[in-house]
Amino acid sequence: MAAIPRLKPYTGPALLSYGFRPFFFLGSIWAGIEVLAWMPMFYGELSLATAFSPRDWHVHELLFGYVPAIVAGFLLTAIPNWTGRLPLQGLPLAGLVLAWLAGRYAVAVSASIGWLGTTVVDCAFLVLMAAAVAREIVAGKNWKNLKMVALLSLLAAGNLGFHLEAHFEGIALYSSRLGIAVVLILIMVVGGRIIPSFTRNWLMRREPGRLPVPFGRFDVACITLTGAALVLWVVMPEEAPTGVALVAAAALNLVRLCRWAGDRCFSDRLVLVLHVGYAFVPLGFLLAGLSAFGLTAPSAGVHAWTAGAFGIMTLAVMSRASLGHTGRALLASPGLQAVYAMAFAAALARICAALHPEWSEALLTVAALAWSAAFLGFAFLYAPILCLKPSKAVRTPA
Numbered sequence: 001m002a003a004i005p006r007l008k009p010y011t012g013p014a015l016l017s018y019g020f021r022p023f024f025f026l027g028s029i030w031a032g033i034e035v036l037a038w039m040p041m042f043y044g045e046l047s048l049a050t051a052f053s054p055r056d057w058h059v060h061e062l063l064f065g066y067v068p069a070i071v072a073g074f075l076l077t078a079i080p081n082w083t084g085r086l087p088l089q090g091l092p093l094a095g096l097v098l099a100w101l102a103g104r105y106a107v108a109v110s111a112s113i114g115w116l117g118t119t120v121v122d123c124a125f126l127v128l129m130a131a132a133v134a135r136e137i138v139a140g141k142n143w144k145n146l147k148m149v150a151l152l153s154l155l156a157a158g159n160l161g162f163h164l165e166a167h168f169e170g171i172a173l174y175s176s177r178l179g180i181a182v183v184l185i186l187i188m189v190v191g192g193r194i195i196p197s198f199t200r201n202w203l204m205r206r207e208p209g210r211l212p213v214p215f216g217r218f219d220v221a222c223i224t225l226t227g228a229a230l231v232l233w234v235v236m237p238e239e240a241p242t243g244v245a246l247v248a249a250a251a252l253n254l255v256r257l258c259r260w261a262g263d264r265c266f267s268d269r270l271v272l273v274l275h276v277g278y279a280f281v282p283l284g285f286l287l288a289g290l291s292a293f294g295l296t297a298p299s300a301g302v303h304a305w306t307a308g309a310f311g312i313m314t315l316a317v318m319s320r321a322s323l324g325h326t327g328r329a330l331l332a333s334p335g336l337q338a339v340y341a342m343a344f345a346a347a348l349a350r351i352c353a354a355l356h357p358e359w360s361e362a363l364l365t366v367a368a369l370a371w372s373a374a375f376l377g378f379a380f381l382y383a384p385i386l387c388l389k390p391s392k393a394v395r396t397p398a
Helices: 020-042 053-084 091-107 113-140 143-169 172-206 217-235 240-258 269-292 298-324 334-355 357-387
Strands: none
Touching: 020 053, 020 091, 020 298, 020 357, 053 091, 053 113, 053 143, 053 172, 053 298, 091 113, 113 143, 113 357, 143 172, 172 269, 172 298, 217 240, 217 298, 240 269, 269 298, 269 334, 298 334, 298 357, 334 357
């Protein structure tokens, strides 16, 4: 049988030829700029015309601004491989990108346009993404991946809840935790498939030895029990039963990570960084569990997840998918390795700032500068890959 064409005939801007291109490029730029703006806002030296408090603006724009952009880039690239259908490109893709950009603008000037208008504009992107993903999965009869639609819908609900909670309560706490929980489950589901798969592929080309354990019943049990722990954390983060459940989830996810043979792939940074990023998942559960007993600050666990797992895992996925889907060798250049190192340093500094308040000012500055350098550095390094005409595309898992 003839191979399914990977792209429609397309003569428009290269940036709109595949879903990962605009969302990885613009998302990484936004991640770097947002944190650079957040620091002077935190110290009262900068203000925006936003109806959100500075804390809520920062949380929202990373959790419901940056992360959904990268999730969109990943899904719009992976779904054609799952379904055999042609990828979204051109004007339909441009419409999604404009919806995401409109949300960033609306939130920034929400004090001027009002909270209700901001809510409608900002929530539109995730609703449109969920609809687009559902359409492709249903049309391709790829029923097992309908769970991605459910998770996108939960993330959209969290975003709506964030706007409502911030407006009526003055600060968005429950919806922030819901958004974090949904992204963690996404990382556990997607990471549980791509990390052992990519690790196995790399190890099979080298000397034989211990291989990663593929996704199986243990993984399903781990995700299920971790999901239950996250529900407790969203509803009552400071209660003792929640602390016990979170520590148990930390142990389960650590065992899961150890089953993937990450200790055997130190020489391939594209594979290793996936294991490093996932390691912040159990660390976050441990720190969040200890905070329920008053032993650590709540923000330590939150930032292990957000700065560590979210930041490093998204960089890992963006860099690998961009190389593979533009026909380039899957190798981490020295510049890309520096990006990974800065993201790792940012995560550690941000966690330590929560654990050692007396050093927080210096550590927050280090974390912000390292984070911004990592994401703006990625955008600079990958601009030619993402924005220029591709070489012949290859079918590589996202």
